[in-house]
Amino acid sequence: MILGALRTPTWFDHGIGLLLCLLQVGLLVLTNDQVGIPRDESFYFAAADRAADWWLADHPVVQREGRLAEPAIRHGFEYNHEHPVGMKSLFGVSHRLLNQKWGWVKDHMLAYRLPTMALAGLATWLAFLLGLAVQGRAVGLFAALALMAMPRVFFHSHLACFDAPVTFAWLAIAYSYLRAGRSRRWGVVAGLALGVGFTIKLNAFFVPFVLLIVAAIDAWQFKRRTGGWRAPAGERGPLTYHAWTAASMLVLGPAVFFAHWPWLWFETGKHLSFYLSFHAKHVHYPVDYLGTLYYRPPFPMHFPFVFTAFSVPVGLLVLGAVGLGVTLKRAWRAFTGAEPTDRHAADVFLLGNLLAPMVVIALPFTPIFGGTKHWMPSMPFLAVLAGLGLLRAAEGLRPAASKTGQGAMAAVLALLALVPAFWATLHAGPHGPAYYNALAGGPPGAAALRMPRNFWGYSTIEALPWLNAHTEQGAMAFWHNATAGAIRAYQRDGRLRADVAYTGDWTVPYSDWAVYCDAREKLPEELDIWRDYGTQWPVEGVFLDGVQLIGTYHREGRAAPPVPAGAR
Amino acid sequence: MRRLVTPWMLVPALLVAAAVALAVQQRRVPARADWQAAAQAVKADLRPGDGVTVLPEWAGEARLALHGLPAFLTPEPAQADWAAYDRVWVLGGWGHGVADVGGEHKVLEQKTFGAATLELVQVGGEKVLGDLRAELDRARVERQHGQGRIERCDFWDGRGWHCRLRKSPDATRACLAQDTRARHAQRKRDPHCGLDPWLNVSRDFRVIGDQPRDCVWLHPIQGGEVRVAWPAPAGEVVLRYGFTDQVIDAHDRADTRTRPATLTLKRGEAVLGTHTVEPQRGWHEWRVASPQAGDLVLSASTPSQIDAHLCVALSVRGPR
Numbered sequence: 061m062i063l064g065a066l067r068t069p070t071w072f073d074h075g076i077g078l079l080l081c082l083l084q085v086g087l088l089v090l091t092n093d094q095v096g097i098p099r100d101e102s103f104y105f106a107a108a109d110r111a112a113d114w115w116l117a118d119h120p121v122v123q124r125e126g127r128l129a130e131p132a133i134r135h136g137f138e139y140n141h142e143h144p145v146g147m148k149s150l151f152g153v154s155h156r157l158l159n160q161k162w163g164w165v166k167d168h169m170l171a172y173r174l175p176t177m178a179l180a181g182l183a184t185w186l187a188f189l190l191g192l193a194v195q196g197r198a199v200g201l202f203a204a205l206a207l208m209a210m211p212r213v214f215f216h217s218h219l220a221c222f223d224a225p226v227t228f229a230w231l232a233i234a235y236s237y238l239r240a241g242r243s244r245r246w247g248v249v250a251g252l253a254l255g256v257g258f259t260i261k262l263n264a265f266f267v268p269f270v271l272l273i274v275a276a277i278d279a280w281q282f283k284r285r286t287g288g289w290r291a292p293a294g295e296r297g298p299l300t301y302h303a304w305t306a307a308s309m310l311v312l313g314p315a316v317f318f319a320h321w322p323w324l325w326f327e328t329g330k331h332l333s334f335y336l337s338f339h340a341k342h343v344h345y346p347v348d349y350l351g352t353l354y355y356r357p358p359f360p361m362h363f364p365f366v367f368t369a370f371s372v373p374v375g376l377l378v379l380g381a382v383g384l385g386v387t388l389k390r391a392w393r394a395f396t397g398a399e400p401t402d403r404h405a406a407d408v409f410l411l412g413n414l415l416a417p418m419v420v421i422a423l424p425f426t427p428i429f430g431g432t433k434h435w436m437p438s439m440p441f442l443a444v445l446a447g448l449g450l451l452r453a454a455e456g457l458r459p460a461a462s463k464t465g466q467g468a469m470a471a472v473l474a475l476l477a478l479v480p481a482f483w484a485t486l487h488a489g490p491h492g493p494a495y496y497n498a499l500a501g502g503p504p505g506a507a508a509l510r511m512p513r514n515f516w517g518y519s520t521i522e523a524l525p526w527l528n529a530h531t532e533q534g535a536m537a538f539w540h541n542a543t544a545g546a547i548r549a550y551q552r553d554g555r556l557r558a559d560v561a562y563t564g565d566w567t568v569p570y571s572d573w574a575v576y577c578d579a580r581e582k583l584p585e586e587l588d589i590w591r592d593y594g595t596q597w598p599v600e601g602v603f604l605d606g607v608q609l610i611g612t613y614h615r616e617g618r619a620a621p622p623v624p625a626g627a628r
Numbered sequence: 629m630r631r632l633v634t635p636w637m638l639v640p641a642l643l644v645a646a647a648v649a650l651a652v653q654q655r656r657v658p659a660r661a662d663w664q665a666a667a668q669a670v671k672a673d674l675r676p677g678d679g680v681t682v683l684p685e686w687a688g689e690a691r692l693a694l695h696g697l698p699a700f701l702t703p704e705p706a707q708a709d710w711a712a713y714d715r716v717w718v719l720g721g722w723g724h725g726v727a728d729v730g731g732e733h734k735v736l737e738q739k740t741f742g743a744a745t746l747e748l749v750q751v752g753g754e755k756v757l758g759d760l761r762a763e764l765d766r767a768r769v770e771r772q773h774g775q776g777r778i779e780r781c782d783f784w785d786g787r788g789w790h791c792r793l794r795k796s797p798d799a800t801r802a803c804l805a806q807d808t809r810a811r812h813a814q815r816k817r818d819p820h821c822g823l824d825p826w827l828n829v830s831r832d833f834r835v836i837g838d839q840p841r842d843c844v845w846l847h848p849i850q851g852g853e854v855r856v857a858w859p860a861p862a863g864e865v866v867l868r869y870g871f872t873d874q875v876i877d878a879h880d881r882a883d884t885r886t887r888p889a890t891l892t893l894k895r896g897e898a899v900l901g902t903h904t905v906e907p908q909r910g911w912h913e914w915r916v917a918s919p920q921a922g923d924l925v926l927s928a929s930t931p932s933q934i935d936a937h938l939c940v941a942l943s944v945r946g947p948r
Contacts, residue, residue, distance in 0.1 A: 344880050353838070355880050374646035382639060449639075456636030476643035480650050498649035504657065504722055507686035536808045563812055569819070570812035578688070584874055587833040587840055591787070596701065596833075597694045606657045606721065608688025620805035621786030624765040628783045628797040 066242065066406075067193050076197070077185035080204045085181035087208070088218055092170050092177075093555075094490035095218040096521030102545030104148055104220050105155075105172055107140035112152030114322065130326055137323040141331065142338045143222065144321050146259025150175035151220045168553050172220040180217035183228040184208055187440045190235050191447045194406055198467070199447035202474055206376050206443035209481035212432050213439050215492020215518075222261040223433040229257035230437035233267045234413050238406075240305040241278070247301065251308030255316020262339050263437055266420055268309055270412040275302040278405035281394070298405075347430035348580035351510040355581075358424035364435050365418060370500035370511065371432050372442065373484050375477030377497070380442045382449030387411060410448075414441040431493065431515060450474055491519060494604045503605045514579040517541035519609040522602040523575050524556045526612065530600070531573055535560045538571035540585055568592045574613040589613050655743070658721045660689055662742035667693035669739060669746055670717045674698075677714035683724040690719050690744070703839040705729045711945055712756040720745040752948070757861045760926075760942035761831055761844050764788065767858040769829045774851040785823055788830020788845065794822030827933075829856055834939045835878070836870040837911035843868070843939035848889050848928040860924040863946040865893060865900065867926070870911045875935035877909055887932040891940070894925040905938060918944070 069077070097105075113119030114136025117127060125132040137145055151172045158164050159171035184204045191200030207213060217224040233253040239246035257264025278298045283289050291297030318324055324331050346355045349363060369377065387407045394404035417435035420426060454470035461469070488495035488503070494513035496506035503513060520542040531537070537560050539547055544564070550556040563571045574589045576582075576598075590596045598611035670680055680699040682690040702708045705728035710716050715736070718726050721744050726735055732752030739746045760767065769781035769789040781791035785804060793800050803821035819825075832845040848854055872878075875886045886907035893900040893916060900916045918924070924944070930936045 346878075353878065355878060374649070375643050378639060378642045378646065453636055453639040456634060457640070473640060473643060476640060476647065480647045484650070498646050498653060502650070502653040504653070504686070508684060508722075534809070536812060561812075567812070567815065570808060570815050572808045581878070583840065584835050584872070584878075587835060590833045590840075591831075595695075597691050597699065598688075599692070599695070601688060601692065603660075603689045605654070606687055606689045608686070608691070611688065611691070615808070618805055618807065618811075619786075620801040621784055622765075623797075623801075624784050626768065626782065627789075628793075 066238070067196065069189050069192055073189070073192055073197065073200075074185075076201065077188045077204075080188055080201075080208075081181035081185040084184040084208050084217070085177050088177040088180060088214075089170065089174075091214075091486075091490060092167070092173060092218060094521070095215060095492075096518040097169065097542070097546040097549055098219065098221070098518040099516040099541065099543050099546070101219050101221050102543040102549060103140055104151060105549060106545055107143075107145075107148045108152030108155060108172060108220065110136050110139055110152070111145050111149040112156040115149055115153055116156055118156070127322075128325075133322045133325065137321070141323050142335065143261070144259050144317065144335075145323070146256065146320055147175065147220075147222055147225050149320075169549055173218055176220055176224050177217060179225045179228040180213075183217075183224070183231055183440060186228070186231045186235050187443055190231065190238070190440065191444045193235070193238060194410065194444060195448055195451065198470060199444065199451060202447035202450050202478075203440070203443040205474075205478055206379075206446050206481070207440055209478055209485050210372055210376065210439055210443075211485045211489040211495040212371055212492040213436060214485045214489035215495075216433050216436060223436050226257065226261040226263045227436045227439065229253065229260050229264055230267055230413070230417070231440045233257050233264065234271070234409070234441075237271050237274075237305060238409065240308075241298065241301055241405075244301065244304050247305040247308045248312070250305050251310075251312030252316060254309045254313035255320075258313055258317035259320045263417065263420075263434075266416055267413075268306075268313075270416045271409075272306075273412055274405050274409045275306070277408050278302065281401065281404050342427040342429070344428040345430045346581035347428055348510050348512045353580055354428060357426070357428055359426070359428050361422045361424065364421045364432075367432055367511075368418065368435070368438070368442075370496050370506065372439075372497065373477070373481035374497045374499050376443070376446050376481055377499070379446035379449035379453065379473070379477055382453050383445030383447065384411075384414070384449070386448060386452045387445060410441055410445060414438050414445060430512070446477070450477070488604060490522075491604050491609060493518070494607070494609055503607045507607045510580065512579060513604070513607065514541075514577045514582075514609055517543070517546060517577050519577060519602050520546065520575055521550065521555065523600070523610045523612055524550060526600045527560065527573070527575070528557050531557075531560055533559055535573050536563050536571045537561060537573040537575060538563050538567050538589075539575050540582070540589075541577040541579075542575065572615045574611075576611045576613065578608045578611065586611065656722055658687070658690070658744035659742055660692065662744035663687075663690040663693040663719060663721075665741040666719050666739070666744050666746040667697065669741070670697060670719075673748075674717075675715065678717060679710065679713035679715070680717045680719070681708075682719045683726075683728055684720075684722060687719075687721045687724075690721065693719070700842075701840065702729070710751045711754050711943075712759065713751050714755075716749050716751055718745075718747045718749065720747065754864070754945045755948045756943050757863050757946050758858075758944045760856070760858050760860075760924075760940075761842060763858065764829070764831055764844060767829075767856050769857075770855050771849060772853045772855065773849070781829060783823075785821075785828075785830075788828050788832075790823045790828045792824060792827075794818075829854065832939055834872045834937070835874065836872055836939060837909060838873065839911070841868075841870070841911060841939060841941065843941045846926070846928050846938050846940050848930040848933060848936050848938060850930060850933040853927045853929045855925055855927040857923045857925045858942070860921070860944045861946075862919050862921040863944040865916050865918045865924065866941075866943050866945055867891070867893065867903075867914045867916075868911055868941040869903075869905055869914070870909075870939065871905065871907055871935075872937040872939065873909055875937045876907060884935065885932075886935040886937070887930055889928055889930040889936060889938055892927045892929075894927075895920055896922050896925075 121135040122132040155171040165171040187207045188200040188204040191203035236250040236253045240250045282298045391407040417438045454466045493515040500506045547562045568588045593615045599614045600612040602610035680697045681702045685703045708729045726747045733749040737748040771779045781789040783790040830845045889905040892902045
């Protein structure tokens with residue numbers, strides 16, 4: 061068994077988990093208005109609508125042709141077929157039912173986003189359960205709160221995108237695998253969870269490799285303890301459970317993946333191969349990192365590690381580092397020591413799931429994606445390690461104290477870590493990608509270090525109230541980085557006046573207002589505005605701690621050019 | 629005996645330090661009102677020959693306060709070139725200010741507005757006597773094609789000189805003066821009012837050597853020469869130049885498509901020098917003494933005009 065001391069949650073524990081989940085979902089819903097629509101999300105809104113047409117069979121093409129006919133499947137899933145449709149289907153069905161059909165959720169954007177928020181809430185619940193399983197209730201509680209208090213996780217947990225859902229999925233696969241170490245029923249759940257992960261995003265494909273290593277260590281430790289690979293007759297050893305889980309993952313994972321995606325139901329080889337090659341040969345997104353604008357790999361291998369050090373609140377990092385140190389030390393001792401322990405696999409489990417998402421991005425041949433969201437599945441494990449670090453530090457500070465005394469110390473340390481983290485989350489969370497911790501010097505320090513702070517137009521939403529109040533009727537606006545779909549979505553929910561025009565991509569010369577999203581690789585586009593509008597100075601903007609996220613520019617007017625002496 | 633100090637005390641110490649750092653960092657952020665108050669103070673005491681800048685360059689919120697001021701950006705303080713001004717007002721934040729700037733400057737005045745600072749400096753060193761970008765409307769531009777045919781570029785669109793028009797000059801000017809909605813409506817059939825958006829000589833802003841540069845767009849033509857004649861004062865000629873980063877390496881192609889360009893400087897008929905602009909990232913400088921006043925002629929040529937996105941800053945300088 062992977063964990064001799066695995067703690068099984070009681071109903072009371074699930075009650076705590078549920079409360080944490082509701083708290084997280086409530087916070088996300090309350091702050092939904094502050095988080096804008098990045099480019100990707102606007103495409104997923106459109107894809108979600110088409111998927112909902114298919115699932116709910118309420119589009120003429122689907123009704124006429126029947127769900128299984130190729131034209132109906134093409135209608136539902138051809139658009140944006142570089143990603144599986146699990147989440148897009150949930151976004152679309154949520155919007156169609158909660159907003160359009162039943163009218164329970166008036167805000168369109170929120171209706172699309174609710175499935176992500178729900179999964180982010182479940183991730184909080186699972187983080188609690190994982191902390192509980194590996195150490196106890198205090199670790200679980202701290203881990204859940206720490207996950208909620210990470211500004212970048214908070215930001216992505218709003219979006220109708222895949223990063224928060226796949227963070228949940230990774231955690232769900234890992235947690236069910238952990239429980240499958242002593243239960244064949246959980247082995248089935250692990251296979252299904254892997255399948256769900258496949259329906260969300262490609263990251264899930266990496267999880268089994270991490271778990272395979274954990275399984276090998278677990279089996280090896282078992283052999284060291286008992287002298288054999290197999291358990292005595294009448295008992296089950298780790299090999300049995302892991303083989304069962306592996307079989308479940310091998311069968312159920314691909315089955316769920318194939319079953320959920322009608323796009324794979326015809327021309328399967330072609331569609332699957334496109335899906336895999338799209339991500340293997342992904343275009344590179346330019347990234348400004350420590351003063352260098354990278355356009356091509358190889359990318360510095362320290363990128364995800366330095367970025368994590370700069371973008372997780374310092375208190376959580378400190379406790380996470382303590383937990384990491386304690387766990388690494390214990391894992392190393394178990395590896396080299398004479399005394400075998402069944403705790404070893406659990407430590408490797410935590411370390412592997414923390415590091416694997418980062419290592420994938422750090423590899424020199426990985427396409428440059430550029431954002432912390434790509435290794436966000438690490439964060440629940442960092443949160444659990446921080447919980448372990450918290451208890452170890454409290455014990456270290458008051459070694460002679462009673463459990464209560466050490467608990468009081470842990471509570472003080474937890475407050476010291478969590479209060480600033482929650483403050484940062486509420487202050488900067490809606491601008492997640494612009495958040496940097498005190499180690500980086502905050503957003504201003506990160507600007508001085510030349511770290512990126514914008515992400516495909518999400519911050520446009522905060523520029524809208526000023527534009528609504530100050531632009532003329534029918535204003536011609538150039539929306540840098542915000543798509544037509546995003547602008548339409550803002551207008552549909554009444555966040556932007558309906559008469560304000562979207563002039564299109566690359567249309568600075570045909571606009572009077574420009575909403576520029578600050579990003580180093582986009583600087584030439586800001587200069588296009590300066591050149592064409594004849595000014596370098598925005599009239600308004602969106603700023604985080606004084607650093608520009610959005611610059612709103614205005615053209616003063618057009619006039620016939622003068623005719624200098626000697627000119628035509 | 630119980631140990632009072634243990635290495636574990638580092639943990640609460642770090643947590644407290646992080647919380648304090650966060651609070652201190654927040655206190656250091658200038659409010660918008662601080663920048664506005666500093667800009668008001670500048671307006672109250674502004675003189676001809678003054679310039680205004682913000683440090684650090686990323687203090688974005690300060691830029692809102694710069695409207696109506698002779699303001700400019702200083703993205704590389706250590707290489708700041710303030711020779712165009714007699715005095716410069718520096719709006720600073722986060723501990724940045726004149727101390728970051730290279731050169732012989734004398735601080736005349738210092739004030740504080742909340743978390744923002746304002747410094748007035750007397751600029752030392754050389755002085756700009758003439759600047760092509762500022763005086764571009766006084767320059768004459770022509771293109772000499774391979775066969776020796778000379779084409780005058782004498783249409784001024786408000787920003788620069790154009791050689792070829794698809795409509796009459798009056799019709800082009802009328803088109804340029806149309807309101808934005810009309811321009812938008814015709815953006816597919818006549819996006820630039822018949823003007824060439826690339827082959828012209830115009831006031832511009834481009835990212836070169838990783839920083840925004842205000843410069844004169846000078847796109848050379850293949851097998852010919854683009855010439856700019858500018859009635860410039862005597863003094864030391866300073867030419868800064870470079871290809872835009874976008875065509876050099878700010879892309880995901882394996883290599884640049886830009887070919888070297890040749891720049892030649894003449895004063896009247898006397899050649900002051902010739903330089904080859906290699907297709908490499910950077911904002912380069914070339915200085916040459918030219919004690920006589922008269923037409924300064926800058927010409928550019930290239931074997932290929934694909935991605936020949938050249939921008940230059942030409943000035944004449946002398947002692948203060």
